[in-house]
Protein backbone atom coordinates (compact mmCIF):
# COMPACT_ATOMS: atom_id res chain seq x y z
CA UNK A 1 0.00 0.00 0.00
CA UNK A 2 1.19 3.52 -0.68
CA UNK A 3 -0.58 6.86 -0.50
CA UNK A 4 0.12 10.27 -2.02
CA UNK A 5 -1.70 13.48 -1.06
CA UNK A 6 0.08 16.68 -2.00
CA UNK A 7 -2.37 19.47 -2.85
CA UNK A 8 0.15 22.18 -3.74
CA UNK A 9 0.47 23.91 -7.10
CA UNK A 10 4.11 24.33 -8.09
CA UNK A 11 5.10 27.20 -10.38
CA UNK A 12 8.64 26.79 -11.66
CA UNK A 13 10.43 29.26 -13.91
CA UNK A 14 12.84 32.16 -14.16
CA UNK A 15 10.95 35.29 -13.05
CA UNK A 16 7.96 33.32 -11.71
CA UNK A 17 8.06 35.18 -8.36
CA UNK A 18 7.11 38.43 -10.11
CA UNK A 19 3.58 37.05 -10.56
CA UNK A 20 2.98 36.78 -6.82
CA UNK A 21 0.30 39.50 -6.88
CA UNK A 22 -2.00 37.62 -9.23
CA UNK A 23 -1.52 34.46 -7.18
CA UNK A 24 -2.82 36.17 -4.03
CA UNK A 25 -5.52 37.88 -6.06
CA UNK A 26 -6.82 34.51 -7.18
CA UNK A 27 -6.85 33.42 -3.53
CA UNK A 28 -9.04 36.49 -2.76
CA UNK A 29 -6.50 37.93 -0.31
CA UNK A 30 -6.49 41.67 0.39
CA UNK A 31 -3.64 42.09 2.90
CA UNK A 32 -0.72 39.68 3.10
CA UNK A 33 1.80 39.07 5.88
CA UNK A 34 5.24 38.55 4.34
CA UNK A 35 7.37 36.32 6.58
CA UNK A 36 11.08 36.63 5.92
CA UNK A 37 14.42 37.50 7.50
CA UNK A 38 16.61 40.58 7.42
CA UNK A 39 19.09 38.97 5.00
CA UNK A 40 16.36 38.59 2.37
CA UNK A 41 15.32 42.22 2.86
CA UNK A 42 18.91 43.46 2.54
CA UNK A 43 19.51 41.43 -0.61
CA UNK A 44 16.63 43.24 -2.33
CA UNK A 45 14.91 39.96 -3.28
CA UNK A 46 11.54 41.19 -2.03
CA UNK A 47 11.33 44.24 -4.26
CA UNK A 48 9.89 42.58 -7.37
CA UNK A 49 7.40 40.67 -5.24
CA UNK A 50 6.16 43.69 -3.28
CA UNK A 51 5.82 45.56 -6.60
CA UNK A 52 3.76 42.68 -7.96
CA UNK A 53 1.51 42.78 -4.89
CA UNK A 54 1.08 46.54 -5.28
CA UNK A 55 0.27 46.12 -8.98
CA UNK A 56 -2.51 43.71 -7.99
CA UNK A 57 -3.77 46.16 -5.32
CA UNK A 58 -2.86 43.79 -2.50
CA UNK A 59 -1.58 45.39 0.69
CA UNK A 60 1.21 43.79 2.68
CA UNK A 61 2.99 43.96 6.05
CA UNK A 62 6.49 42.55 6.46
CA UNK A 63 7.42 40.39 9.45
CA UNK A 64 11.23 40.17 9.16
CA UNK A 65 12.19 38.91 12.62
CA UNK A 66 12.59 35.25 11.63
CA UNK A 67 15.44 33.54 13.47
CA UNK A 68 17.33 30.38 12.49
CA UNK A 69 15.56 27.32 13.92
CA UNK A 70 12.41 29.26 14.92
CA UNK A 71 11.30 28.85 18.52
CA UNK A 72 7.96 29.21 20.27
CA UNK A 73 8.38 32.95 20.94
CA UNK A 74 9.21 33.63 17.29
CA UNK A 75 6.13 31.89 15.88
CA UNK A 76 3.89 33.45 18.58
CA UNK A 77 5.24 36.88 17.65
CA UNK A 78 4.54 36.26 13.96
CA UNK A 79 0.96 35.24 14.79
CA UNK A 80 0.45 38.43 16.84
CA UNK A 81 1.84 40.45 13.93
CA UNK A 82 -0.66 38.78 11.56
CA UNK A 83 -3.59 39.75 13.79
CA UNK A 84 -2.36 43.26 14.57
CA UNK A 85 -1.87 43.95 10.85
CA UNK A 86 -5.27 42.41 10.03
CA UNK A 87 -3.86 40.12 7.34
CA UNK A 88 -5.78 37.44 5.45
CA UNK A 89 -2.96 35.53 3.77
CA UNK A 90 0.72 34.65 4.26
CA UNK A 91 3.69 34.87 1.92
CA UNK A 92 6.84 33.08 3.10
CA UNK A 93 10.08 34.17 1.41
CA UNK A 94 13.39 32.64 2.45
CA UNK A 95 14.93 29.40 3.61
CA UNK A 96 13.48 26.73 5.85
CA UNK A 97 13.32 28.96 8.92
CA UNK A 98 11.17 31.61 7.22
CA UNK A 99 8.86 29.06 5.64
CA UNK A 100 8.52 27.06 8.88
CA UNK A 101 7.81 30.25 10.86
CA UNK A 102 5.10 31.18 8.36
CA UNK A 103 3.54 27.73 8.59
CA UNK A 104 3.59 27.65 12.40
CA UNK A 105 2.17 31.19 12.63
CA UNK A 106 -0.53 30.06 10.21
CA UNK A 107 -1.36 27.15 12.50
CA UNK A 108 -1.78 29.58 15.42
CA UNK A 109 -3.98 31.96 13.40
CA UNK A 110 -6.72 29.37 12.94
CA UNK A 111 -6.08 27.05 15.89
CA UNK A 112 -6.33 28.37 19.44
CA UNK A 113 -4.04 26.10 21.51
CA UNK A 114 -0.28 26.75 22.15
CA UNK A 115 1.90 25.67 19.21
CA UNK A 116 3.47 22.71 21.03
CA UNK A 117 0.08 21.09 21.52
CA UNK A 118 0.06 20.41 17.77
CA UNK A 119 3.35 18.48 17.59
CA UNK A 120 3.18 15.03 16.05
CA UNK A 121 0.92 13.87 13.25
CA UNK A 122 -2.54 15.25 12.39
CA UNK A 123 -3.16 17.21 15.60
CA UNK A 124 -4.26 20.41 13.81
CA UNK A 125 -8.01 20.97 13.71
CA UNK A 126 -8.47 23.84 11.25
CA UNK A 127 -7.18 24.81 7.81
CA UNK A 128 -4.48 27.53 7.75
CA UNK A 129 -4.95 30.93 6.02
CA UNK A 130 -3.84 30.91 2.34
CA UNK A 131 -0.08 30.36 2.28
CA UNK A 132 2.30 30.85 -0.66
CA UNK A 133 5.95 29.88 -0.32
CA UNK A 134 8.93 31.24 -2.23
CA UNK A 135 12.21 29.49 -1.38
CA UNK A 136 15.46 31.43 -1.67
CA UNK A 137 17.74 28.46 -0.90
CA UNK A 138 18.08 25.08 -2.58
CA UNK A 139 17.59 22.76 0.35
CA UNK A 140 14.62 23.06 2.62
CA UNK A 141 11.84 21.50 0.56
CA UNK A 142 9.53 23.15 3.11
CA UNK A 143 7.87 25.06 0.26
CA UNK A 144 5.85 21.93 -0.56
CA UNK A 145 5.88 19.82 2.60
CA UNK A 146 3.26 18.98 5.23
CA UNK A 147 5.60 19.73 8.12
CA UNK A 148 6.93 22.65 10.14
CA UNK A 149 9.59 22.35 12.83
CA UNK A 150 9.57 24.49 15.98
CA UNK A 151 12.30 24.45 18.66
CA UNK A 152 11.02 24.08 22.24
CA UNK A 153 12.43 25.55 25.47
CA UNK A 154 14.72 22.49 25.86
CA UNK A 155 16.28 23.05 22.40
CA UNK A 156 14.44 20.07 20.94
CA UNK A 157 13.21 20.58 17.39
CA UNK A 158 9.66 19.28 17.25
CA UNK A 159 7.82 18.51 14.00
CA UNK A 160 4.19 19.41 13.43
CA UNK A 161 2.82 17.30 10.60
CA UNK A 162 -0.53 17.80 8.88
CA UNK A 163 -1.88 18.08 5.35
CA UNK A 164 -3.35 21.44 6.47
CA UNK A 165 0.24 22.79 6.54
CA UNK A 166 0.85 22.13 2.84
CA UNK A 167 1.06 25.55 1.12
CA UNK A 168 -1.48 26.49 -1.55
CA UNK A 169 1.23 27.47 -4.06
CA UNK A 170 5.01 27.09 -4.16
CA UNK A 171 6.82 29.46 -6.49
CA UNK A 172 10.27 28.33 -7.61
CA UNK A 173 12.18 31.17 -9.21
CA UNK A 174 15.86 30.39 -9.97
CA UNK A 175 16.55 34.15 -10.17
CA UNK A 176 16.18 34.31 -6.39
CA UNK A 177 19.16 31.99 -5.92
CA UNK A 178 21.60 34.09 -7.92
CA UNK A 179 22.74 36.02 -4.83
CA UNK A 180 22.92 32.96 -2.54
CA UNK A 181 26.51 32.70 -1.21
CA UNK A 182 28.39 29.54 -2.33
CA UNK A 183 28.57 28.11 1.20
CA UNK A 184 24.77 28.31 1.49
CA UNK A 185 24.29 26.70 -1.93
CA UNK A 186 26.56 23.93 -0.62
CA UNK A 187 24.95 23.38 2.78
CA UNK A 188 21.33 23.72 1.69
CA UNK A 189 22.07 21.52 -1.33
CA UNK A 190 23.45 18.85 1.00
CA UNK A 191 20.25 19.12 3.05
CA UNK A 192 18.28 18.38 -0.12
CA UNK A 193 20.56 15.43 -0.91
CA UNK A 194 20.02 14.11 2.62
CA UNK A 195 16.23 14.39 2.21
CA UNK A 196 16.35 12.42 -1.01
CA UNK A 197 18.71 9.69 0.21
CA UNK A 198 16.82 9.20 3.48
CA UNK A 199 13.42 9.12 1.73
CA UNK A 200 14.73 6.54 -0.76
CA UNK A 201 16.47 4.24 1.69
CA UNK A 202 14.24 4.16 4.80
CA UNK A 203 11.65 1.49 5.60
CA UNK A 204 8.77 3.33 3.95
CA UNK A 205 8.22 2.18 0.41
CA UNK A 206 6.37 4.67 -1.79
CA UNK A 207 6.68 4.56 -5.58
CA UNK A 208 6.01 8.29 -5.93
CA UNK A 209 8.42 9.35 -3.19
CA UNK A 210 11.13 7.02 -4.46
CA UNK A 211 10.78 8.36 -8.02
CA UNK A 212 11.09 11.96 -6.82
CA UNK A 213 14.03 11.06 -4.57
CA UNK A 214 15.96 9.36 -7.38
CA UNK A 215 15.50 12.28 -9.75
CA UNK A 216 16.50 14.71 -6.99
CA UNK A 217 19.70 12.73 -6.32
CA UNK A 218 20.48 12.64 -10.04
CA UNK A 219 20.05 16.41 -10.41
CA UNK A 220 22.06 17.16 -7.25
CA UNK A 221 24.88 14.84 -8.36
CA UNK A 222 25.03 16.73 -11.62
CA UNK A 223 24.49 20.32 -10.50
CA UNK A 224 25.45 20.92 -6.86
CA UNK A 225 29.18 21.33 -7.51
CA UNK A 226 28.83 23.78 -10.44
CA UNK A 227 25.97 25.63 -8.71
CA UNK A 228 28.18 26.25 -5.66
CA UNK A 229 31.29 26.97 -7.73
CA UNK A 230 30.00 29.49 -10.24
CA UNK A 231 26.34 30.11 -9.41
CA UNK A 232 25.08 29.80 -13.00
CA UNK A 233 21.32 29.97 -13.31
CA UNK A 234 20.94 26.62 -15.07
CA UNK A 235 22.56 24.66 -12.25
CA UNK A 236 20.90 26.77 -9.57
CA UNK A 237 17.55 26.12 -11.26
CA UNK A 238 18.23 22.38 -11.29
CA UNK A 239 19.15 22.54 -7.60
CA UNK A 240 15.95 24.43 -6.77
CA UNK A 241 13.92 21.85 -8.67
CA UNK A 242 15.82 19.00 -6.99
CA UNK A 243 15.24 20.53 -3.55
CA UNK A 244 11.48 20.63 -4.15
CA UNK A 245 11.47 17.06 -5.52
CA UNK A 246 13.33 15.94 -2.39
CA UNK A 247 10.75 17.79 -0.29
CA UNK A 248 7.97 15.90 -2.05
CA UNK A 249 9.91 12.66 -1.52
CA UNK A 250 10.16 13.08 2.22
CA UNK A 251 6.59 14.31 2.55
CA UNK A 252 5.36 10.94 1.27
CA UNK A 253 8.27 8.73 2.35
CA UNK A 254 9.64 10.53 5.47
CA UNK A 255 13.31 10.64 6.55
CA UNK A 256 15.76 8.66 8.75
CA UNK A 257 18.60 8.69 11.24
CA UNK A 258 20.53 11.63 9.75
CA UNK A 259 17.69 14.02 10.54
CA UNK A 260 17.01 12.38 13.92
CA UNK A 261 20.65 13.06 14.85
CA UNK A 262 21.14 16.42 13.13
CA UNK A 263 18.21 18.20 14.80
CA UNK A 264 19.86 17.90 18.27
CA UNK A 265 23.15 19.18 16.81
CA UNK A 266 21.37 22.28 15.54
CA UNK A 267 19.17 22.64 18.63
CA UNK A 268 21.99 22.24 21.18
CA UNK A 269 24.98 23.70 19.33
CA UNK A 270 23.44 26.04 16.75
CA UNK A 271 25.03 24.32 13.77
CA UNK A 272 23.06 25.16 10.58
CA UNK A 273 20.73 22.34 9.58
CA UNK A 274 22.31 21.67 6.18
CA UNK A 275 25.84 21.57 7.62
CA UNK A 276 24.82 19.19 10.43
CA UNK A 277 23.20 16.88 7.88
CA UNK A 278 26.18 17.05 5.53
CA UNK A 279 28.63 16.06 8.29
CA UNK A 280 26.44 13.18 9.48
CA UNK A 281 25.31 11.86 6.09
CA UNK A 282 28.35 9.69 5.15
CA UNK A 283 28.54 8.23 8.67
CA UNK A 284 24.88 7.26 8.75
CA UNK A 285 25.02 5.95 5.18
CA UNK A 286 27.97 3.70 6.10
CA UNK A 287 26.18 2.46 9.20
CA UNK A 288 22.90 1.89 7.33
CA UNK A 289 24.16 0.19 4.15
CA UNK A 290 23.55 -3.36 5.35
CA UNK A 291 19.93 -2.46 6.11
CA UNK A 292 19.05 -1.66 2.50
CA UNK A 293 21.95 -2.19 0.06
CA UNK A 294 19.56 -2.17 -2.89
CA UNK A 295 18.29 1.37 -2.21
CA UNK A 296 21.77 2.67 -1.39
CA UNK A 297 23.03 1.20 -4.67
CA UNK A 298 20.22 3.02 -6.51
CA UNK A 299 21.24 6.25 -4.77
CA UNK A 300 24.88 5.68 -5.74
CA UNK A 301 23.95 5.11 -9.38
CA UNK A 302 21.80 8.26 -9.38
CA UNK A 303 24.83 10.15 -8.02
CA UNK A 304 26.76 9.02 -11.09
CA UNK A 305 28.54 5.89 -9.80
CA UNK A 306 28.92 3.36 -12.61
CA UNK A 307 27.55 -0.20 -12.06
CA UNK A 308 29.68 -2.33 -9.70
CA UNK A 309 29.96 -6.11 -9.24
CA UNK A 310 27.15 -6.10 -6.67
CA UNK A 311 24.78 -3.76 -4.83
CA UNK A 312 26.92 -3.50 -1.69
CA UNK A 313 29.96 -2.49 -3.73
CA UNK A 314 27.88 0.21 -5.46
CA UNK A 315 26.48 1.37 -2.13
CA UNK A 316 30.00 1.74 -0.69
CA UNK A 317 31.05 3.78 -3.72
CA UNK A 318 28.03 6.00 -3.03
CA UNK A 319 29.34 6.77 0.45
CA UNK A 320 32.76 7.62 -0.98
CA UNK A 321 31.09 9.93 -3.47
CA UNK A 322 29.27 11.79 -0.67
CA UNK A 323 32.56 12.14 1.26
CA UNK A 324 34.17 13.55 -1.89
CA UNK A 325 31.23 15.89 -2.50
CA UNK A 326 31.42 17.26 1.08
CA UNK A 327 35.16 17.84 0.64
CA UNK A 328 34.76 19.61 -2.70
CA UNK A 329 32.02 21.81 -1.27
CA UNK A 330 34.19 22.83 1.69
CA UNK A 331 31.96 21.18 4.31
CA UNK A 332 34.01 20.56 7.51
CA UNK A 333 34.80 16.89 8.17
CA UNK A 334 33.81 16.89 11.83
CA UNK A 335 31.72 18.63 14.46
CA UNK A 336 34.95 19.27 16.36
CA UNK A 337 36.12 21.41 13.44
CA UNK A 338 32.86 23.32 13.78
CA UNK A 339 33.57 24.02 17.46
CA UNK A 340 30.86 21.80 18.91
CA UNK A 341 31.46 20.74 22.52
CA UNK A 342 31.68 16.92 22.78
CA UNK A 343 30.09 17.06 26.23
CA UNK A 344 26.77 17.74 24.48
CA UNK A 345 26.68 14.18 23.10
CA UNK A 346 24.67 12.51 25.93
CA UNK A 347 21.86 15.07 25.61
CA UNK A 348 21.92 14.73 21.84
CA UNK A 349 21.61 10.95 22.08
CA UNK A 350 18.58 11.34 24.32
CA UNK A 351 16.93 13.74 21.88
CA UNK A 352 17.75 11.57 18.86
CA UNK A 353 15.49 8.84 20.24
CA UNK A 354 12.56 11.25 20.58
CA UNK A 355 12.43 11.46 16.79
CA UNK A 356 9.96 9.37 14.81
CA UNK A 357 12.62 9.03 12.12
CA UNK A 358 14.55 6.48 14.21
CA UNK A 359 11.84 3.83 13.89
CA UNK A 360 11.82 4.00 10.08
CA UNK A 361 15.61 3.98 9.67
CA UNK A 362 16.67 1.10 7.40
CA UNK A 363 18.82 -0.40 10.14
CA UNK A 364 17.76 -0.91 13.74
CA UNK A 365 19.62 1.56 15.95
CA UNK A 366 20.76 1.20 19.58
CA UNK A 367 21.92 3.91 21.99
CA UNK A 368 25.51 2.74 21.59
CA UNK A 369 25.17 2.87 17.78
CA UNK A 370 24.11 6.53 17.95
CA UNK A 371 26.90 7.23 20.44
CA UNK A 372 29.44 5.71 18.05
CA UNK A 373 28.14 7.71 15.08
CA UNK A 374 28.25 10.94 17.09
CA UNK A 375 31.76 10.19 18.40
CA UNK A 376 33.14 9.41 14.93
CA UNK A 377 31.50 12.47 13.42
CA UNK A 378 32.82 14.64 16.24
CA UNK A 379 36.39 13.50 15.78
CA UNK A 380 36.30 13.19 11.99
CA UNK A 381 37.20 9.46 11.85
CA UNK A 382 36.65 7.90 8.44
CA UNK A 383 32.94 7.21 7.87
CA UNK A 384 34.02 4.04 6.05
CA UNK A 385 35.01 2.62 9.46
CA UNK A 386 31.46 1.28 9.77
CA UNK A 387 32.00 -0.86 6.68
CA UNK A 388 35.60 -2.10 6.95
Ligand SMILES: [Fe+2]
Pocket residue numbers: 140191195259273277
Ligand atom coordinates in the same frame (compact mmCIF):
# COMPACT_ATOMS: atom_id res chain seq x y z
FE1 LIG B 1 16.40 18.72 6.30
